Amino acid sequence: MSHVLTSAPTFDDWEGVHDAVAQAYFPHSMRPLSRGPAGLSEVGVVDLGPCRVTRMSLGATVRVQTDHPGAWAVNIAESGRLEHRIAGTTVVSDAERATVCPPDTPMKLPSWDPSCTLVGFRVDEEFLRREYERVLARRPHPLPRQLDLRSDTGHDWLAWITSALDRATSDSPGLLADPRMQRQLGELLVTGLLLTSAPEEPAGARGTRPRIVRRVVAAIEDDPARPWTPSELAELAGVSVRRLQQGFREYVGRSPFQYLHEVRLDRAHHDLVHAQDATTVTEVAIRWGLSHTGRFAADYRHRFGQSPSTTLNS
Incomplete structure (x- = not known):
């Protein structure tokens, strides 16, 4: 010290x-x-x-x-x-x-x-x-x-x-x-x-997450740009789509695809902050599977308090 x-x-x-x-x-x-x-x-x-x-x-x-x-x-x-x-x-x-x-x-x-x-x-x-x-x-x-x-x-x-x-x-x-x-x-x-x-998690999410949720969370974190489907995630967890939805609602407080979308936004934010001069917002969005650019811009502003272009040009 x-x-x-x-x-x-x-x-x-x-x-x-x-x-x-x-x-x-x-x-x-x-x-x-x-x-x-x-x-x-x-x-x-x-x-x-x-x-x-x-x-x-x-x-x-x-x-x-x-x-x-x-x-x-x-x-x-x-x-x-x-x-x-x-x-x-x-x-x-x-x-x-x-x-x-x-x-x-x-x-x-x-x-x-x-x-x-x-x-x-x-x-x-x-x-x-x-x-x-x-x-x-x-x-x-x-x-x-x-x-x-x-x-x-x-x-x-x-x-x-x-x-x-x-x-x-x-x-x-x-x-x-x-x-x-x-x-x-x-x-x-x-x-x-x-x-x-840090905001509190929903009460149901504070307990130990079951194996089915941990598996899907790990897969999303490892490859958020992959075009995941509900059936692929459910198969990975070894349960039905409905059971996976219930598990995420109970232990994560959001659906699997809401969670996936947040991970993609966070990865895009990181890339925009550290972008090189030639990088564009569209390139970053597509890189992380955020192909609907209008929705991406709105969701990004809601999450980070500024537009993607403002982050890129800061």
């Missing part, structure tokens, strides 16, 4: 402030909006490997742009208020609401002023995906854009975040100086984030 805490770091220019913020949290572009010397009033960092906690406040007002490469960010305005613009949507952070910023997605802070102390939680995209499956025992879904920190789980999670930051950056971090504790702390904070943010 590495950590830094200084009460009033000083820099000769904004380049120094920019580099300190980038090292503490994410690469970004920064533009000062108010006059006065460059200043960073506070910076504290707890590096836990695949996740990180930071606290920062500035000495002047700035505009920040980033796309959070390869990691999720959860931003909390510990004091003041912080407006985010994420892929065309405005989301506000304050002491009661955290903003969740997805990886590889354009985000702008139009005006981060000295009244706002930012507490940020960063977690690598791949680590969060694995923990989602491990903790919640289901396929990952996109996190909501905002967390309610007034709820019992949200309040507890924020308390753990700030307590870990305060303790680890103190003169006597104690047990948190041990790498084994650091690893456990990182997993604890990610588990808390998931329990706070």
Whole structure:
């Protein structure tokens, strides 16, 4: 674990402030909006490997742009208020609401002023995906854009975040100086984030999924672009089409083909985010068996909050 805490770091220019913020949290572009010397009033960092906690406040007002490469960010305005613009949507952070910023997605802070102390939680995209499956025992879904920190789980999670930051950056971090504790702390904070943010599954889906459902889920995940038919999936499970439908409704909360469609949308989203210059939306849609482009665009917008072309061109 590495950590830094200084009460009033000083820099000769904004380049120094920019580099300190980038090292503490994410690469970004920064533009000062108010006059006065460059200043960073506070910076504290707890590096836990695949996740990180930071606290920062500035000495002047700035505009920040980033796309959070390869990691999720959860931003909390510990004091003041912080407006985010994420892929065309405005989301506000304050002491009661955290903003969740997805990886590889354009985000702008139009005006981060000295009244706002930012507490940020960063977690690598791949680590969060694995923990989602491990903790919640289901396929990952996109996190909501905002967390309610007034709820019992949200309040507890924020308390753990700030307590870990305060303790680890103190003169006597104690047990948190041990790498084994650091690893456990990182997993604890990610588990808390998931329990706070992830939607509940239907009650019937919380039990152990039967073999017939697990088989079909695995086959869909392995080859979602395949033109599956109801009879093929039922044959794979060794039951009737009607029994397979009942099993999915009971243990997954949706039909096999609704589940298949969601997997295809998620794969298309990943490809659009990481697309090369020559890629088109139609190519990606067809690649994952989403041949009805009009329906694909509507379903994609409903699931991810923006059009496929916006994702591709971001």
